[in-house]
Each structure stands twice: as C-alpha cells, then as structure tokens.
Amino acid sequence: MKPFDYVRPATVSDAVAAAAQSGAVYLAAGTNLLDLMKGGVSRPDRLVDVTHLDGLDGIERLADGSLRIGALVSNADLAHDADFARSYPAVAEALLSGASAQLRNAATVGGNLLQRTRCAYFYDTASRCNKREAGSGCDARGGENRTHAVLGWSDSCIATHPSDFCVPLVALDAIVEIEGRGGRREIALDELHRLPGDTPERESVLEPGDLIVAVRLPPAAREFAPHARYLKVRERTSYAFAVVSAAAALRIENGKIAEARLALGGVAAKPWRARAAEDVLKGVAPTADAFQEAAWRALTDAKPSGDNAFKIELARRIVVRALTLAAAGTPARLSALPASPFASTSGAIHA
C-alpha cells in the first residue's frame, strides 16, 4: 500500500482544514475507502480520520419535527433505532438490505452517502475509466455492463451509485448538512450527487475539505410512515448490491393519494427521484393502473447503456410493486429478509 499520512483531528474545523489540502480524504469506517486503497484505485496522501470527532454520532429529534442524524451514526445503529424505524420504515428497510451485518455495524451515514460506484472497470486499475482517471476512456462501454445505468448516463460514464440508504432518503427530501472552508451550509440530498456528463470524476458537489456532518429528514418525511416501502432486486437474497431498487412512500387520505414519493436505485449515478411519476399519482386512487402509469412515467427517459435493457423493464415492474406494497401499508414488523421480494416467505431466519 502506498504510504500516507494519518491524522485524527480533534474538532470539525481542524478536520476541514486538514482535508482541504490536495491528496487528502476523509476516513470514516473505511469499508469502502480501504478496499479502494488496497486495490490501488484510491491513492490518497493523507487520511483524515473523522471517527473520533465529537457530536457527530447522535440521532436527534428537532423542535420542528425534523430528525437530524449525525454523519458518524452507524448504518446498523440507525436502522435499529426503534423510533427511527417506526418513523421512516423505508429507510430502515433500505439500510438493512445493504451489505452484511458486519459491514452495517461499521459503515457510517456519511460514508454510505459518499461510497463510490461498484463499476468493475472503476475497480480494475488496468482498465480505462474516466471516473478514476479523467479523460482516459470508459471500458464499461462495450464491456460487461449488464448492471450499469439506464438513466442519466453519458458517453463518458455509465456507472451507477450503489447506495440503498440514499434511495428512500432522496424520496423523503433529505437534507445534507455540510461543514466546509466557508462554514456551514446545507443542500438537498438530491443535489449532492452529480450526473456524469463530461466530468464523471466529479461525483458530488462537495468541494475539497467539505465534511458531511449530518443528514436531516424534514418534518413531512414522517407523515409517510404508514405507507412506505423499499424493495430491492439483487442477484442473491442478501449481501448483494441492487440490480434495481425502488423506494415508494404514499400519503393516503380518504382513499386517494394526497402525495407520493418515488425514487429508484441502481439505475443512475445518483439516487433517482422520479418526480414525474409522483405527479401522476397525486390525487388519484392507489390502483394498479395508476401505478403502471407512474412506472411508465418514471422510466420515460431510460435507455440502455449496454446489455442492460432488461433493467428498464425491471425498473418499471419494481416501481409498480413498491407502490403496491406501500399502498397496502407498512408492515408492523420488518421482515427477516428486508426489501426482498421474498420478504413474506416464511422460513427465513435472517439475511
């Protein structure tokens, strides 16, 4: 491994200063970053370990009814927080459908948001990859790309963002709190990740030194709790990234959908909010036809980037299913196989 400096700042502002230099990166649990370093994909000069910073590991209910999740809260602690899981069931389900128990115990909220793509050519340093090395080309084009993007991709990059957690978060209008050289600011999660365009190496809007300190769910997010689901199709029942996933949340009043939220995972370089589909559902009854219509809308702009046309059809179907499940109501207990199409199958002990 390439030698690097390791610093463990005492305060957020020290962290920002330490990470603002070129070649520096933040280290959270390292479940993604250290893998990338071992593979020579990331070769930082300096790791700024944020795991000892105070005050970033809490889950707080704010006076206005929003919820603030510190960037260092582990994926497992968040998913298993009973109040959290009750209030934002689709988010808990998404978290528990990701990775493995061991990884979830370690992985942090901030790290999950900023985890890198799983494009095999990005990981393989012998391949050309515009994201890893700007301007070098994209070997995923014309290569093994059956799981690559069908929305928002460009000729220079067809990778997807792999996070499950981000999908329901973006549906629920989550806000990201950032501490940077210019002080604190906040942006919608929907604006955090960038589509590739001509600069796939720039994955987010963060500037050097920017530290995610918290993720906030606005007050309205909990109103969807009775009708919120996350559903994930993957190549094995657990411990696999989404081929396609969907988060669906509905506010149903008097038998009509007062408001719908829908987002897709595994389809684009960012968690994909499907606003046009949400509009179709507003004010209508939660029927199969309405859900079909929403699914078509959600995928109107989709096009295959390789051997992955099936993902478009799969995405439509998963949208219909996720909406159907959400309309049926959030189950009282989370399944032993979270977000799985087999969630209702008996006999599963754990995922």
Next chain:
Amino acid sequence: MPELNLTSAPAHLRHGSNIGQPLTRRDGVLKVTGQATYAADNHPPGMLFAVIAAASIAHGRVTSLDVAAAKRHPGVVDVMTPDHKPPLAIDPEIKTNPFVFRMEALQSSEVRYANQPIAVVIAETLEAATEGAALLAPRYEAQPPLIGLDAGESFVPPVVGVGNPTENHRGDVEAGLVSAETQIDATYETPPQYHNAMEPHAVVAHWDGDKLSVDMPTQGLKLSLARIAELFGIAHDKIHIRSPFLGGGFGSKGLMGGPPVLGIMAAKLVGRPVKLVLRREQMYGPVGHRAPTRQRLRIGADGEGRLTALDHHARTVSSTFDDFYEPAADASHTLYAAPAIRTSHDAVRVNTGTPLFMRAPGEATGSIALESAIDEIAWTCGIDPLAFRLKNYAEVEPITGKPFSSKALRACYDQGAARFGWAKRPLQPRQMRDDAGLLVGWGMGTATFPALMFQAEARAAIRRDGSGVMEIGAHDMGQGAWTALAQIAADAVGLDIGRVAFKAGTSDLPDAGIAGGSAHTATAGAAIHSAGAAVIAKLADLATNDERSPLFGAGNAGVIARDGRLIRRDDESRGESYAEILARAGVAEVEARGTGAPNPAAMEEYAMHAHGAVFAEVKVDPELSQVRVTRMVGAFAAGRIVNPRMVQSQLFGGMIWGLSFALHEEAVTDRRSGRIMNANLGEYHVPVNADVPPLDVITVEEHDPHVNALGIKGVGEIGITGSAGAVANAVWHATGVRVRKFPIRMEELLV
C-alpha cells in the same frame, strides 16, 4: 508448531467412537480457538514477505519493469524477475509426468493469461512488498487475447479429465435418433468458475543450507514433494512439508502450481524465510479453475418414454500452453439406460490459466446439462421426470454393460421423493403459487460420482503401554480426515480412538496419495485398515505362538482384536491385553505397514459409482424474476458411511455448491481484454445464508463388497451433481422458461 495432539480431545467433547459413529471433529476445538495453524499462520524468525506482481494483460510480453522504483521503496529487500532469480534444476514447462501442472516460475517475459505472475517483490512488511509490486509499473507488448468458447479453430484433445478417452460410444446413436418418437436437441452453457477456497494459496518457505521446510496447504503431499525436489534439484529427504489443515482445496491445491514455487525461490534468493500468500484476485489465474463448457445433447425416446439414443457433446477450453479438458460429456456414461450412447469432446485454446479439477470436474458441468436435458425429454414425452428416470433406470452401466458393484439409486429416488412430497407435483410448469403469489417449482436431478481408489500406504504400531499409533500423510481439507481416518485407525487396531496416536498432514509420513476424486477416505482408509490388520497379525503371532499365552494355538484367524485386547474367537472369555503380550515378549512395540490400492480384477468386472437423487423447490417472483431455493432434499447411496456427521456436512456442501452452480457462480470475463472482472468475493457470487434453505440429507444404506475392503465410496463431490440440475429444473417448473445458460440470470426469466 507444536506437534498436533488430537488424541487429547476431552472425552466429553466427543460422542461415540469409531466407524459409523457421528463423532464431532477432533480438530474442532483447535479451529474455533484459533490454535489450528494454517500455512500462513507460520512466522519463522527473520521471515520476509513476498508479493506477486501479476500481469494485467492476457496475452503478450512484459517489456519493462521499474525494478529500481520498487527497490527504492522503504522495506523492499529484493525483486525477483526473469532476469534475477535463483536457477531451477529443470524447466518448469517440462511435464515429467501427467500430474505436472505447467507453471510460470519467471522463466520468461511471456504473458499467457491475465493475473499471471510476472515478478515477485520481497520486503520486510506485507505493505512494503505490496507497494513495491505496484511500483513495478509493468509495460507490455500486448497481443490480442483468445477469449471464449469460439476463440479459434477447435480440435479434439487426445484425452479428457485424467486420461479418459475423448470419445466413447455404444450402439448406433444416429439410428437411435431416427427411430425415436420424440427427440430433443438442446445446447447448454456453463461458465468459468473458480475454486475460491476460503484459505488462499499460501507458502512459508525456509531454507536451511540444502534443507527446505515448507508450510503449504496441499491436497497431495508426496506429489508436491516430488515436484519441489525435481524443480530445485534436491533429494526428497531434504524436504519437509507441513500441511496439517487446509482451508478448503476443492482441487486447486491438488497439483503444485506456480505461486508456492515462487515463494520457495524467493526464500532461496534472499537467504531468509519467506511467506507468500495470494491475494484473492490472484487466485483467478495460476491455480486452476473450472473451464467453461458448451454442451449439446440430442436425446431420443420411443412412444413409451424409453430412451433410444443419447448423444452428448461438450466443447471446452484449455490454456494456450497446457492441457486439461473438462470431461463434461462423460457424465452421460452411467445414469440412463439408452441402447445407444455417444459422448465426445472438442476444445479451443484461450488465454487463460490452465483449467484444473474443481469439485466434481466433468461430473458437475456434465450433470447440469444432462439432468436438464432429461427433464426436457421427459416433458416432451409428457412423463413425470422421476417416472421417466425410473423407466430408464440403468441396471447395468450403459456405456460398458458391466454390472454395478452396488447401486441403491432406486432407494434414493424412493426415499428422497417421499421425504420431499414429489408425488403431488403437477406435470405442467407454472402451476403452483404460494400464499404470497410467488411461483413455485419442483425439480429433480440424479447424482452420480465414480467410486475411485488411488494408492496409499500407512504405518501402524502397537506400543508397550498398549496404545496404538497410526501414521499416514493424509490431508484434512476441512472434510474431517483427522476424525474419519482416526475412526478407521481405531477400529483397525482394536482400540478406543483416544488410545490411538493418529498422525497425518506432513510429508515425512507414509504416502496417502492425493486427496481428490472423492477417494481419500476410501484409499487412505484402506491403507490404514490393512496396516492395522498387519500389526494385529504380528501381535497375534507373538501371543498365539507363546505357550504362556491364553491364546496359544488359536492361530491368527482364531483371535479378534477388541478394546486393546486379543481374544479367542471360539471363547471370548479367554484373552489378554496388548500390553501384556508385548511385556511378556519383551518387545517395545510392534509395527507394520499396509497399503490401499484399486483392485484391478474388481474394476474389470464391475462399474463402481456412488448415486443419489436430489429434489429442489424454488420460488420465483413472477414479475421481478428473482429466484430463491426454498427446500432441498438429497438422498445419497455411497457405500459405508464412516462418520455420518462429516458425511452430512460434505453432502450439504455439495448441494449448496449445486445451487450455486445453477444460480450464482460465474467468473465474468471481459470480452475484449480477457481479464476477469469480478475476481473478488463481493462480486463473484456464491450463496449466502439467506440463499440456502434448510437442507435435508438422507444417506441410504448400501453395502458394497467390491469397491474396497471397507466398502467406502466417497461423498466429497457427488453432492453437486444432481443438485445443480434439480434447481435448474425447478426454475423451469416454476416459470415455464427453460434457461440453458448457467448461472440462470433474472433477465432470462423476465417474460
């Protein structure tokens, strides 16, 4: 490493004793407390770390390595390259015997496959060696690689597997097909797969003058020893290999590959002990894999559903520089009673590491195609797949006409089907749904694996204190040899297992042959059995020829060894202990050797195979196409079961691997570069716990007087066969979609 003492496992941690008892693993406590020393756990004083730099191209030549940059890196001690390496005594490309695996030991700058070793960096720390390897920044002159089953002109290899004929036939297949009422002609594809043992290949090599000690997981101690001896030009008795535990082998640790040789060379180069452990991705190349296949099956049946012909052709690949051909079509030799059978193979050469045996080589790949095809023809005939198999049950081995040494397959079908509830299966596909609306399908497959025997030797002794010793260089790959072989040893010398010092796992012990072909328990067990019988005969000689003994005059055949005593067969009240016999004779110990080997006369007369029947239930989401196996029952007949607990584990493991074959495993090769794009355990999928349903294993009673003295057939590999096909057939039954390319991917089922 302290000498292994497995006899001291406290009695309360064991249950039962000796053959037939479900003893728990005698090395279990060592393993769960971290005391079992695997090769890479060794750290001799002064040890350095070696890291392989692997080729990133699949075909061409290395034109430069920045050795200076690597050497400048702090901690790097030396860099071994084709220009700077200790000489070998022979060219590693020379095949001195059929069990030589051609390897890269830095003999040239040529690159023949991606991930091939091209240099070795040796450093004070693993991190420094790893960075040194990155700093080599190789440059290449690349040539277009040969990739895939259509890479070039195909040819007919001289043999497939280990010396099997490439083509076999009996009867007139074309005539059989012409006369058939119904026919199928279907082509199946299986992908390249990699062994991915939990423990990577590792070596700790330590030269002391011209003596060499090696810690290395191997499935063939003596084969490895001989290979090291010829490569380094040293006498066998100068080499000591320790391989007490393997974290899985599955065939990839059967033949000596290049990486451990590089570790031994590195130790020689720097004059210090060296450890070399492969990174996970480096296991996708130089240490073997299961080759991809494309198999065409043409099957005919008459109006009654009786087979008229079975034609099985398999295309496979080998490397550009060595020969191993997956004998996939041979799977059709034994199971179904077609009057005309033909099996044949052809191959193309591609830029890949040489394929090798991987758990059920040939049988696994061939079985999933054959069992799918049998399902297809049964459906075409409108007959239940089990009824069809029973209709075509082979009473004698179809390809040779020989009787079976034993064959309890009918009982496997019966017991498995009854446990599974097969009788309620609708003939038509896509008929069953569960409460949640998921499609449910039931499928089955027949399992088979040859009952092989290799050569082995064992040494037994009875000591003055009445205890026993059994020595054999056997291999515990995790399957339980430390336990099962010790059980056989205990019975062989008539002692409680706790009174027998059982020694295995090092190269100074008698040759146990190779732990492969599901033959290790049978072969090593036969040697142990015969060594035990021989030592007891010597002991009996001492007693029965001595007037002072109560056994005097009983003759060798007139005494029985039991619980540390010899007793008269005609009067069990008369006997004496081993200790008494030795004390009176004034002998410190008696010892004897015994061998295990195939019996050519029996092999000439009988076909010898284990059999089984596997039944699987899958559920498939009708819209989202995700598949999950929800139930599996396997009934197997494999002769004598030495340890039911270990055997059950082996069969579980095999059935899970079958599930994996049908639904998960595939090395994804970039179609342009020939690089494997998922060479890690995150993306090379094997089933996780959530994918594996409760498994039900039935071991059907079977007595085989012909296979070997103990009637053991072996269970290491059979579990994959049958299971893969059962899952694939269940997917068809659930969905009505027949997928012929494995693993079955969701896009194939999106209808």
